[in-house]
Amino acid sequence: AWSPASFVETQVEALREQVGDQHVILGLSGGVDSSVAAALLHKAIGDQLHCIFVNNGLLRKGEWMQVQDTFRGHFNMDLRAVDASDRFLDALEGVDDPEEKRTRIGNTFIDVFTAETDALAQDLGTRPAFLAQGTLYPDVIESVSFKGPSVTIKTHHNVGGLPEELGFELLEPFRELFKDEVRAIGELLNVPSSIVNRHPFPGPGLAIRIMGEVTRERLATVRAADAIFIEELRAHDLYDEVWQALAVLLPVQTVGVMGDERTYEHVCALRAVTSVDGMTADWAHLPHDMLGHTANRIVNEVRGINRATYDITSKPPGTIEWE
Ligand code: XMP
Numbered sequence: 654a655w656s657p658a659s660f661v662e663t664q665v666e667a668l669r670e671q672v673g674d675q676h677v678i679l680g681l682s683g684g685v686d687s688s689v690a691a692a693l694l695h696k697a698i699g700d701q702l703h704c705i706f707v708n709n710g711l712l713r714k715g716e717w718m719q720v721q722d723t724f725r726g727h728f729n730m731d732l733r734a735v736d737a738s739d740r741f742l743d744a745l746e747g748v749d750d751p752e753e754k755r756t757r758i759g760n761t762f763i764d765v766f767t768a769e770t771d772a773l774a775q776d777l778g779t780r781p782a783f784l785a786q787g788t789l790y791p792d793v794i795e796s797v798s799f800k801g802p803s804v805t806i807k808t809h810h811n812v813g814g815l816p817e818e819l820g821f822e823l824l825e826p827f828r829e830l831f832k833d834e835v836r837a838i839g840e841l842l843n844v845p846s847s848i849v850n851r852h853p854f855p856g857p858g859l860a861i862r863i864m865g866e867v868t869r870e871r872l873a874t875v876r877a878a879d880a881i882f883i884e885e886l887r888a889h890d891l892y893d894e895v896w897q898a899l900a901v902l903l904p905v906q907t908v909g910v911m912g913d914e915r916t917y918e919h920v921c922a923l924r925a926v927t928s929v930d931g932m933t934a935d936w937a938h939l940p941h942d943m944l945g946h947t948a949n950r951i952v953n954e955v956r957g958i959n960r961a962t963y964d965i966t967s968k969p970p971g972t973i974e975w976e
Pocket of ligand 1: 807808853855932
C-alpha cells in the first residue's frame with residue numbers, strides 16, 4: 654500500500670542510485686511542490702543538491718525572505734537566491750495578454766536560470782547533470798488536456814517550463830502524485846507547515862492577477878490586497894478550509910466615497926475556492942461577516958482600491974485564476 658514513508662524510502666534509494674556522484678539543480682519557488690521536492694532530494698543526496706530561487710518581482714508579500722530563511726536556516730541547503738525583479742518587470746512592460754505574460758516570464762526565467770546554472774558550474778568545476786522538478790500528476794494532465802487540437806486554455810509553466818536544450822536529465826519524483834500526497838511527504842520530511850499547507854501559487858505569480866499591464870504600482874496594490882485576504886482567512890481559521898484564495902486587480906475604476914471625498918479608484922475581486930486537485934473547483938462559501946470585514950480592510954488600507962467583489966464562479970466554466 655502507498656504511504657508517505659514507503660514512498661520516501663523507495664525514492665531516496667532510487668534517487669541516490671540514479672544521481673550517483675553527480676550534481677542536481679532545482680528551481681525553488683517557495684511553493685509546496687518544489688519545496689517538498691527539494692527536501693526529498695536533500696535527504697537523498699545532501700549537498701549534491703543546489704537550489705536556485707529566483708525573485709521575479711511577482712512574489713507574495715514577505716515571500717522572498719521567508720523562503721531564504723527556511724531553506725538556508727532550517728534545512729541548511731545550498732540555496733542561490735537571485736533577485737531578477739527588474740528584468741522580469743522590464744520584460745512585462747506594455748504586455749496585457751495573459752499568454753504573452755506567461756511567455757515573457759517563462760523566457761526570462763530560462764535566461765536567469767541558465768546564467769545561474771553556468772555560475773554554479775564554474776564554482777563546482779562541473780556541470781550539474783540533473784534538473785529536479787516538483788511536477789505533479791495534475792500538472793501533467795492539465796498541460797495535455799488543456800491543449801486541444803486548436804485551443805490552449807493556459808500554458809502552465811511548471812510543466813516543460815525549462816527546455817530540453819538545456820541538456821539536463823529530468824528528475825520528477827512526484828509525477829504520479831497529487832498535492833495531498835506531496836503534502837503528507839512534506840510533513841514527514843519536516844518541511845515547515847507554513848510551506849506544506851500553503852495554498853498553490855502560480856509560476857507567473859501576481860502577474861496573472863493583474864488584469865492588463867503589470868506595473869510596479871499595480872503589483873504593490875494587488876500584493877497588499879492579497880496579504881490582507883490571507884491574513885483574514887488565517888484570523889478566521891479558514892485558511893486550511895480552502896484550496897486557494899486570491900485577490901485580482903481589475904483595470905476598472907468605480908466611484909466611491911471616503912470621508913466626504915469622492916474617490917475614483919480600482920476594483921479588486923476576491924476569489925476563494927475549494928477543490929481536491931485544482932482540476933475542478935467550487936467557490937468557497939466563506940462567511941459573509943468575514944468577507945465584509947476583509948472588503949472593508951482592503952478598501953481602507955490599500956491605496957488605489959475603493960471596491961471589492963467576491964467571485965462565485967465554479968471551475969468549470971471559470972478557471973481558478975482570472976488569466
Ligand atoms: P486554473 O486557473 O487553470 O488554475 O484553473 C489551476 C491551478 O494552476 C495554477 N496555475 C498556474 N500554475 N503556472 C503555474 O505554475 C501557470 O501559468 C498557472 N496558471 C494557473 C492556479 O493557481 C491553480 O492552482
